[in-house]
Structures are given as structure tokens and as C-alpha cells.
Amino acid sequence: MTRVYALANQKGGVGKTTTAVNVAAYLAAAGRRVLVVDSDPQANATTSMGVTVNSGAPSLYDVLIGGAPLESIIVASKRPRLDLAPSAPALAGAEVEMVGLRGREHLLQRALGPVLPRYDFVLLDCPPSLNLLTVNALTAARDGVIIPVQCEYLALEGLSRLLETIRLVQARLNPSLRIAGLVMTMYDARTNLSQQVVDEVRRHFPGEVFNTIIPRSVRLSEAPSYGECILNYAPYSSGATAYQALAEEILKKN
Amino acid sequence: MTRVYALANQKGGVGKTTTAVNVAAYLAAAGRRVLVVDSDPQANATTSMGVTVNSGAPSLYDVLIGGAPLESIIVASKRPRLDLAPSAPALAGAEVEMVGLRGREHLLQRALGPVLPRYDFVLLDCPPSLNLLTVNALTAARDGVIIPVQCEYLALEGLSRLLETIRLVQARLNPSLRIAGLVMTMYDARTNLSQQVVDEVRRHFPGEVFNTIIPRSVRLSEAPSYGECILNYAPYSSGATAYQALAEEILKKN
Numbered sequence A, B: 001m002t003r004v005y006a007l008a009n010q011k012g013g014v015g016k017t018t019t020a021v022n023v024a025a026y027l028a029a030a031g032r033r034v035l036v037v038d039s040d041p042q043a044n045a046t047t048s049m050g051v052t053v054n055s056g057a058p059s060l061y062d063v064l065i066g067g068a069p070l071e072s073i074i075v076a077s078k079r080p081r082l083d084l085a086p087s088a089p090a091l092a093g094a095e096v097e098m099v100g101l102r103g104r105e106h107l108l109q110r111a112l113g114p115v116l117p118r119y120d121f122v123l124l125d126c127p128p129s130l131n132l133l134t135v136n137a138l139t140a141a142r143d144g145v146i147i148p149v150q151c152e153y154l155a156l157e158g159l160s161r162l163l164e165t166i167r168l169v170q171a172r173l174n175p176s177l178r179i180a181g182l183v184m185t186m187y188d189a190r191t192n193l194s195q196q197v198v199d200e201v202r203r204h205f206p207g208e209v210f211n212t213i214i215p216r217s218v219r220l221s222e223a224p225s226y227g228e229c230i231l232n233y234a235p236y237s238s239g240a241t242a243y244q245a246l247a248e249e250i251l252k253k254n
């Protein structure tokens, strides 16, 4: 049974894309067939996986607005068993264009249907907002939402709004939506702040925070400039071992 | 003549709020009268300035959607000569509600008109997207947009899209919109990546990058948890001296 997760948090720069791309790579390395869907107009997941962002090439825009089948835009990544449904800048305009479409919140869920049998995991990378693109991902995420939480004070602030949106989507669009887990990211052991934030999040979400904490590691921020996941770029770095451990936790979670 | 700047970049977590709040504090400390307008539903600028985010209290939502005068929501901050027009979670819904309003891109510009004479500087903090809230800020920003750019590879990617949006707003909504400057943020001297990104941005934007580079400093990320700007929280930290220098550069720019 294919597991579909959304990576969502409207707070910007918390590690949604980095988590989606690197967890996907380790799941594929563990023998699973994995699809990453980039539903952010910034197309950072597309770039991070080494695929050129080309405003003329087929992208998720053509699927959501043009009605093209999802498999017509899927491309292979550099790693075996890891595919990508790329984004493009045109997706920024999709928001307004989707508002008028019937079943506008279910567009991604419907597009995913025919390709699910080909994958064991689907990871949906979201933009930093609670807009229609993110709602589409939350509606399609039948196994839940993975919430990256940066170990910073301001990142705590937005969690209650995210939970409210999740509750709304659960009530109206996707009854099986739940929190698959919160992932603490960019942990800096040299500061007290990081540990304070981790403790606070564990207190508010008992039992829902992944054990694996992702440390701040410059290798993780360098890898996208080479179009590589951390497994290819710096497999022995602290960021790599953390994402490997997180992928293993997700595999065990079934 | 009041100077109005927008702090915008659709890439998330690059330091828009941190720059708006701390530059505002140093401009006020230099004797200027300053207003920060928080147009992000996350309300991070509101929290960072020590104002409680309260979904029932008057906020920018009441101004943009309810037509309330801007001065009815303005509150004083802890520092003299520094005021805030607070945000609230309700602003997240404003996007859809504004789409149908006449002159929807000019709502903030019109609301600012009557209060401008009371201030020397107005800083508009934007959410991490190129939506109607950000377009409103770009339309109101008659002195230009200050673009925080995180010293990370992925932060480079989105700049061309931001420039396109600025060009569109310039052509159709605010002919005086220009780039007031790019601010390099979260510079980490221990990595090569930061310097590479700085060099790249200076190459692409000759003469438009502020000399001041904001270093990564944990004090800057701790300050919001006390509702304090860096000037109050850690005035001798590297982050504080950098934002002081940036405020001086902005003062000289006229």
C-alpha cells in the first residue's frame, strides 16, 4: 500500500524541501520506489534533485491546471527508484486559476491516483503558506503530514495555525489526515535555544515528535548547489546520518 | 518626506522579519519616528516587537478587509518613536477576500496615506509568498523594496522570480518601485558557501547590495522569544552592530 505524506509548515525556511528530498533519497536507497512531488513554485525540490527548472517544460502546473496526467511530467532522478514530479514558476499563478475549478482541493489527490501503484512512498513538498497548493497536498496525504520544525523560537509560533488548518482539512476534505510526526531541524548544539525549542515541542506534542533530530550542517545547504541529495554529496556528514535515521524511523512507523 | 520600504522575498526564513524589526529599532534609536506594518498572517513582527498576537484584537485584517483606518490599529512598542500596525491570524483569510475588492492592490497604500505625516520611516514586513498581501506592500513601497537574501544556495534561486514580480508591480501599480537594496543575511564565516553566495549576488546586482552583511548570530534568534529587538536584548552582539550599521547605511541613502 503506497504511503503518501505531505511536508508542510507555513513558516518559511524550516527545512521542508531538505527533509523531503533527503528522506526520499534514503527511502530509495533502502529499496523503496519513491516519488517526490514539488508543489512549490520556488521549485527548490526540483533543483535539489538535479533537475533543471525550465518554465517551458512540463510541470505540476500542467497537471493541476491543464489536466495533463501526472505521469506525463514525472522524470527520473540521479538515484535509482527515485522519481520527481517537477514544479515550475508558472505554478505561482495556479493559486488564482484553481480557485474557480470544481473540486479544486482534490486536484492533486485525483492526479496521484493512477501513479500510486508504481510507488511505495510519495512525498509532497509544500510552499511556505496555507494556500490552495498546500491544501491540495494535505488533501492528498492519506498517511499524514510530516511537519519540519526549525529549532528556533519564531518557528514555534506558527504551529497552532498549522494544526487548525490540518483540523479543517481533516473535517472537510481528508478524514484520514493526521500528524505523521514533527521533525526537529537545524538543531545547533552550541546554543541553549535549540534544546529549549525541542523540549517545548515535545511537551506540546507528546509521542508525535520523531526521535531523530536533524542537526544544522553546512553540507546540507551545499548539496542543492550540486543538484545532489546528501547521500551522494556527503554521506558521512552529521546531516546525512540524521536523515538516514529519520528514513528508518519512517519505515518502522507503518 | 516619509520613506516607505517593503521587506520582501518569497523564499521563506531569509530574515525579512528580523531585518524589519531590528532596522526599525535602530532608526528609532537614531531619532526617527518609525512604523512597522506586519502584513504576514504569521504575525512574527508583532511577536518580535513584544505585542501579543490576539485573534480578537484589531489588526491589519480590519484595515484591509473591514476598511478601518490604519491609525485605529497602531500600537506603541517598548521603544520610543517606534510603533507597530499588528497582524493577526485572520489575515490568512484576507487573500481570498481581497481578490474581489475594487483596487485590491492599493488597499494598503490608501490606508497608509493618512498616517504617513506622523512617521519618518515605514517598514512593511511581508509573508513568504508573492501573493496579494505582498503585492499590496510592493504597491505601497514608494521608496522601494529591501530584499533580505540568506547566504544559502537555495535563496539565490528565487531572486529572478522576485525581480519579475517587482517589474510587473512597477509597470502596472507603482511606477516608483525600485530595489532599495539587497541585504545579505545569516552569513556564516566558518563556511565557504556564505562568501560564494555573497560574491554571486554582488556580481548579479552590482551597486545594489548593502555593504553591511548580517552575520548568523544566535542572539538574533533568541531576542523574539523575549519580545525584544536586538538593541534591547544584546546590544553588543555581532547581530546588533550589523543592524546598527545597516540602519546607518539606509539613513545615508537618501
Ligand SMILES: Nc1ncnc2c1ncn2[C@@H]1O[C@H](COP(=O)(O)OP(=O)(O)OP(=O)(O)O)[C@@H](O)[C@H]1O
Pocket (backbone or CB within 6 Å): A011, A012, A013, A014, A015, A016, A017, A018, A019, A040, A042, A044, A126, A127, A128, A185, A186, A187, A214, A215, A216, A217, A218, A220, A221, A222, A224, A239, B010, B011, B012, B013, B128, B152, B153, B154, B155
Ligand atoms: N539541517 C540543516 N542544516 C543546515 N542548513 C539547512 C538544514 N536544513 C535546511 N538547510 C538550509 O536552510 C535553508 C532552508 O531550508 P529549506 O529550503 O529546506 O526550507 P523550506 O522550509 O523548504 O523553505 P521554504 O519555506 O522557502 O520552502 C536552505 O538554504 C537549506 O539548504
Ligand SMILES: Nc1ncnc2c1ncn2[C@@H]1O[C@H](COP(=O)(O)OP(=O)(O)OP(=O)(O)O)[C@@H](O)[C@H]1O
Pocket (backbone or CB within 6 Å): A010, A011, A012, A013, A128, A152, A153, A154, A155, B011, B012, B013, B014, B015, B016, B017, B018, B019, B040, B042, B044, B126, B127, B128, B185, B186, B187, B214, B215, B216, B217, B218, B220, B221, B222, B224, B239
Ligand atoms: N542573522 C541571523 N542569525 C541567526 N538567526 C537569525 C538571523 N536572522 C534571522 N534569524 C532567525 O532565523 C529564522 C528566520 O528569520 P525570519 O523569521 O526573520 O525570516 P523571514 O524571512 O521573516 O521568515 P518568513 O519567510 O517565515 O517570514 C528566525 O527564527 C530568526 O530568529
Ligand SMILES: [Mg+2]
Pocket (backbone or CB within 6 Å): A016, A017, A018, A040, A044, A045, A126, A127
Ligand atoms: Mg521549500
Ligand SMILES: [Mg+2]
Pocket (backbone or CB within 6 Å): B016, B017, B018, B040, B044, B045, B126, B127
Ligand atoms: Mg517573516
